[in-house]
Amino acid sequence: MEVGLAGYVLSAIRDQKKRDMATFSIRCSCGRELHSEDAHIGRTVRCICGQPVTIVRGTESTAGSRSSGGRSEVRSEARAESRPEGRAEVRRETRRRTMRSRGSGSRFPRLARVVTWTCWGWLAATVAIWIGLYTLSERTLPFTMLLYGPRWVVLLPLAILVPVALIFAWRALLPLALSAVIAAVPIMGFRLSPAGLMAGRTPPLQVAPNGLRILSLNAQGGGVVQQHLDEMMAAYTPSVMAFQECGRELGQNLAKRAEWHFEQFHNLCLLSRWPVTQRDSMPRAAFARISDLGYGGAAIVIRYTIAHPAGPFELVNLHLETARKGLEGILGDQGLLRDDTGLPNVPASLETDRFAINADIRLRESERASYWSARHANTTPIVVVGDFNMPVESSIFRAYWSALSSAFDAGGRGFGFTKHEGRWLRIRIDHVLFAPQWFETSGAWVGNDVGSDHRPVIADLTRKR
Known part of the structure; x- marks a missing residue:
């Protein structure tokens, strides 16, 4: 009887060992542990977290989980936890599994x-x-x-x-x-140039020797701007000031400044510390005729030769047509509201083409103005300033003005918004451009509000040769 009982116990122990040898653990990619037997090798089951797991002993599973190699791994992890360095490694592994679980969105x-x-x-x-x-x-x-x-x-x-x-x-x-x-x-046009970082947030009071500081501003008639003129000149100490939409009052105020050289052509005004020796305006009869239809074509472009101590240079002051006349009724004159003023002398059949016609007119304006302004850039230093009514991202601007460098792109930082309309619309459509073979910029800024819907653009230029 005792022999039979001992044999039964030994047989039960051998059977349990066989069962232990036949069972093993698999770890899912989410960190959960599954237990299986040799009889289930090759099957694919779904973990509690939802990941599919292929049952394989001793190799990586197809779902990225790994087999544990039996209960020995559990025992080895238990032994590892008994050592201080082992406990730290287990904690690091747990954090890695948690991060992998979160990163893979294992719960969802x-x-x-x-x-x-x-x-x-x-x-x-x-x-x-x-x-x-x-x-x-x-x-x-x-x-x-x-x-x-x-x-x-x-x-x-x-x-x-x-x-x-x-x-x-x-x-x-x-x-x-x-x-x-x-x-x-x-x-959106954010800029962070090395020159802009070195220049600081505001223009320095002193201009570099033989340097050239240019200020350009659409004065919106100038009635309010003239009240801030002295303050603006003291804050930015410009060498040359170019105004667009320069009204009668602002023009009279500028002309009274005896220490400056004053020029005016239509609604463009110029104030220079150095004499203006020559002036020439771009022919615009064709644009003036089509402007009567209301689609655009009011481009005004004038070129001056200024006697700078480091050598004469040409400065072009311009005001190109706005895209608003092609977008009226879609965006409205304030960018978001409908404009019901209509267009004068335009057949109703052409109303739907106003966008395309305006774009074509502005393209032809830039084509002619860019060639007329910079055709001598290889032999004469040239600077072009004004209200282009186009951001640098415009396909028209890129096609006809990209041969010149933008002072703000090269020497500014931030978005440089120069035009403010309403609460939400901000855009950079006023520029100081220069011929890169003649000039380089050490800084460019957008000034504060001086009573116009535009902000002044200030740029420091230095002659290369």
Whole structure:
């Protein structure tokens, strides 16, 4: 009887050992541990977290989980936890598993995949908007409306996508960060140039020896600007001041300053510390005729030769046509409201073409003005300033003015908004351009409000030769 009982006990022990040898553990990618037997090798089961796991002994599973190699791994982890360095390693491994679990959205895998693909999709959409803004603006209505409208709307989807990605798929923050950079820099026009960082937030009071500080401002008639004129001149100490929409009162105020050299042509005024030796205006009879139709064509461009101590240079002051006349009735004269004033002497059949006609007129204006202004740039230093009524991202601007360098792009920082309309619309359409073979910039700034809907643009230029 005793022999039979001992044999039964020994047999039970052998059977238990066989069962122990046949069982093993598998760790899912989310960190959960599953137990299985040799009889189930090759099958695919679903973990509690939802991840599929293929049962394999001693190798990596197809779902990225690993087999534990039996109960020995559990015992080895237990032994590791008994040592101080082992406990630290276990804690680090637990944190890594937790981060992997959160990053993969293991609790909501399908939602995590949707969030991830949505974030990458928005990055692709942002790149497409960037390309379209630079190539199709002025040609297609949607991108033109974005060009002259509040471009910060491209950042609005991030207000939803960022917190969702933080919760369900934090790795998707990478495409969102890239889309934010693209939206801020090439789309919205943020600049952070080395010269701008060195120049500071405001122009220094002293201009460099033989330097040239130019101030350009659309004065909106000048009735209010003239009241701030002395304050503006003291704050920015310009060498040359160019005004557009210079009204009668402002012109009279400028002409009284005996220590300056004053010039006026139509609504363009110039004030220079050095004598003006020559002046010439661009022929505009053709543009004047079509401007009567209300589509545009009021471009005024004049060139001066200024006797600078370091050598004479040519300065062009201009005021080009606005895109508003092509967008009236769509955006309105304040950017968001409908304009019901209508166009004079325009057949009703042409009303639908106003956008295309205005864009074509402005293209021809820039084509003629850019050639007329800078045709001697290889032999004569040239600076072009004024109200271009176009941002640098405009396809027209890029086609006809990119041979000249923008002072704010090369020496400014921030967005440099020069035109303020209403509460939401900000845009940079006033520029100081220079021939890069003749000049370089050490800083560019946008001044404070001086009573116009435009802000003054200030740039420090230095002759290279």
